[in-house]
Amino acid sequence: xxxxxxxxxxxxxxxxEILSATLEQLQVAFSGAKxxxxxxxxxxxxxxxxxxxxxxxxxxxxxxRHLGGPQIYxxxxxxxxxxxxxxxxxxxxxxxxxxxxxxxxxxxxxxGQHGVATATMAAKFGYSCTIYMGEVDVARQRxxxxxxxxxxxxxxxxxxxxxxxxxxxxxxxxxxxxxxxTTHYVLGTACGPHPFPEMVSYFxxxxxxxxxxxxxxxxxxxxxxxxxxxxxxxxxLGIFNGFFDNSEVELVGVEAGGEGLQSDKHATRLASGRxxxxxxxxxxxxxxxxxxxxxxETHSVAAGLDYIGVSPILxxxxxxxxxxxxxxxxxxxxxxxxxxxxxxxxxxALESAHALAGAFRxxxxxxxxxxxxxxxxxxxxxxxxxxxxxxxxAAWKSFIVTKAEEYRA
Amino acid sequence: xxxxxxxKRLREKDILLMAHIVVGYPSIEDSFELVRTIVEAGVxxxxxxxxxxxxxxxxxxxxxxNQAAIADSIRVDDCFKFAQKVTSAFDxxxxxxxxxxxxxxxxxxxxxxxxxxAGIRGTIVPDLPPEEGESYMAAAAANNxxxxxILAPTSSPERINHLARFGRGFFYCVARKGVTGLDTDFSDExxxxxxxxxxxxxxxxxxxxxxxSKEDVQFLRGKAEVAVVGSQALRILNAQGIQAVGDFFxxxx
Ligand SMILES: Cc1ncc(COP(=O)(O)O)c(C=O)c1O
Numbered sequence: 001x002x003x004x005x006x007x008x009x010x011x012x013x014x015x016x017e018i019l020s021a022t023l024e025q026l027q028v029a030f031s032g033a034k035x036x037x038x039x040x041x042x043x044x045x046x047x048x049x050x051x052x053x054x055x056x057x058x059x060x061x062x063x064x065r066h067l068g069g070p071q072i073y074x075x076x077x078x079x080x081x082x083x084x085x086x087x088x089x090x091x092x093x094x095x096x097x098x099x100x101x102x103x104x105x106x107x108x109x110x111x112g113q114h115g116v117a118t119a120t121m122a123a124k125f126g127y128s129c130t131i132y133m134g135e136v137d138v139a140r141q142r143x144x145x146x147x148x149x150x151x152x153x154x155x156x157x158x159x160x161x162x163x164x165x166x167x168x169x170x171x172x173x174x175x176x177x178x179x180x181x182t183t184h185y186v187l188g189t190a191c192g193p194h195p196f197p198e199m200v201s202y203f204x205x206x207x208x209x210x211x212x213x214x215x216x217x218x219x220x221x222x223x224x225x226x227x228x229x230x231x232x233x234x235x236x237l238g239i240f241n242g243f244f245d246n247s248e249v250e251l252v253g254v255e256a257g258g259e260g261l262q263s264d265k266h267a268t269r270l271a272s273g274r275x276x277x278x279x280x281x282x283x284x285x286x287x288x289x290x291x292x293x294x295x296x297e298t299h300s301v302a303a304g305l306d307y308i309g310v311s312p313i314l315x316x317x318x319x320x321x322x323x324x325x326x327x328x329x330x331x332x333x334x335x336x337x338x339x340x341x342x343x344x345x346x347x348x349a350l351e352s353a354h355a356l357a358g359a360f361r362x363x364x365x366x367x368x369x370x371x372x373x374x375x376x377x378x379x380x381x382x383x384x385x386x387x388x389x390x391x392x393x394a395a396w397k398s399f400i401v402t403k404a405e406e407y408r409a
Numbered sequence: 410x411x412x413x414x415x416x417k418r419l420r421e422k423d424i425l426l427m428a429h430i431v432v433g434y435p436s437i438e439d440s441f442e443l444v445r446t447i448v449e450a451g452v453x454x455x456x457x458x459x460x461x462x463x464x465x466x467x468x469x470x471x472x473x474x475n476q477a478a479i480a481d482s483i484r485v486d487d488c489f490k491f492a493q494k495v496t497s498a499f500d501x502x503x504x505x506x507x508x509x510x511x512x513x514x515x516x517x518x519x520x521x522x523x524x525x526x527a528g529i530r531g532t533i534v535p536d537l538p539p540e541e542g543e544s545y546m547a548a549a550a551a552n553n554x555x556x557x558x559i560l561a562p563t564s565s566p567e568r569i570n571h572l573a574r575f576g577r578g579f580f581y582c583v584a585r586k587g588v589t590g591l592d593t594d595f596s597d598e599x600x601x602x603x604x605x606x607x608x609x610x611x612x613x614x615x616x617x618x619x620x621x622s623k624e625d626v627q628f629l630r631g632k633a634e635v636a637v638v639g640s641q642a643l644r645i646l647n648a649q650g651i652q653a654v655g656d657f658f659x660x661x662x
Contacts, residue, residue, distance in 0.1 A: 014509055014536045016466045017561040018586055020568065160472055161462065173465045178587030180563070279510045280463045282536070292485045293514030294462040 005194025010312030013193035051081035069363030070370035084378030092203030110165035111304035112144025114188030119153035189232025190311035193282030208242025229354035233311030235377035254358035256300030257327030265299035271325035301330035302350035328357035349378035411578035425453035429639035433483030450658035459507035468590030496528025504531035590640035593619025
């Protein structure tokens, strides 16, 4: 039998003793919630009245025709409140915080989506809130920092290490190890020590539960493939969860190929073969690391995918061969973003556009009878600066210059 | 083994000092000078931290030293060579302190075989609870190295009793919540925690996190066998240099 918290040889809880009792408490609270018959319905009610669950499944008719391959459906997690799947996890953990009687939440954030979702949840539930964010990410995701602060959170720029998502996680763990009596750490993805991978994918599984019925209703059949982008792995596990028991459905995770696998500037832990098994940030999985076990710098145009590790649950599925992993480069992602905007009137998050790029690349192999689903994990408004830069939009640049002059005056 | 060493040493003094250094910070040469200075100041044990890029149990001071050493291209191989050098030069026990990934990546058996070769007597791995440490403990035992486990004030009495079963050499008791390098309140609460640990184990107790003055060491006399000093010595190193660290340790007794 597998040990609790293990998925194949991955997972576990590699944490300082000081946090051991806190993780135990969390485990007990989470198990209690799962057994409580009212808990899931309370959660669902909240997600349908405070957010937009069930989120729609959209048939991308123009795109499907344009690409000439399969019928492409988009699961619209971008229509969640706060603009991404992140809220599914955060509201769930917010309810657990209430059951534990804690009054403060902390979180790491990369893209800022999880930070905004956590700040939103804290405002709604009346918790105080601190968000750790790498200095590099603060600089590239300023609009989300602005919103977190407006929502009442304190945003702490992390100046150590590579100053990105992994460093924000370390800093959140340090805060937690001092303040666990009052504080819950709302980890934003299906990584970290047990029970986080299990708990985060449990809440995200709402995506998969909805979509398996939606696709039967709308397309009259199960999909041949389902695509999701993979940062830590929470949106992927969420949607894949609806199809694990159907071996006819091929599951494809798309990682950040950055500037290409030949360069060192990517965050491809599984698809590239460059990752190796290690232990950091409380869990065992594939990491991008050197021979000594020091973590490498990663890169992606999408801050939310710019991470050294990956969910232990995904590493296990990778080794079993149940999920196939691919990578999409920054350039492919921008191209996919442009196409979806033009053809469907949908602005995807750059993270989500990795899943789109992965699907578009393979569309030619499939026929008109095939049905595929792409998890559109979030919306792209937050990426306006990055997308405008990448497209080199002149009017946008002159707007920013004018604005800056106004502020300087 | 470390327990015998500590007991023997305690016949001459009533509390021992364990110092902590980050190998390769500020440079590998300075690390050697630092060790020499600390040994001459009368310190009884030294932890050699092998730098790691994600040191989650360390606060700002030690974290930055880890990063600086890695940025300066200190490799794990260098740390083994360094260990070899100091264990041959100085006649006190040295321990490796690092995070589990460093051992995991090298292979636990290889890590411990090389550590024994280098004269290392114990290991402290703060992110490895005994639940995850079966192969770690086996490899340590096979090489006669003491895997030091950590007891924390947040652990229940049952948990402390459970952990006590895995002890070798001594226990490292963390003084309080949080990471290294923050202020610690040397209070009745700490006394109670140390008493709790005493009831659970016969092994010597080392107390670390926040020990920074003669008063702190005085407080620990009769309550713990070893006082561990990390961040404060590093702060002094950063501000005043190696000689000042020697003076600091002499002043603690
Ligand atoms: C919109 C969006 N999609 C995906 C991700 C990646 O996270 P995960 O792999 O946990 O879904 C993020 C992370 O910030 C995100 O904001």
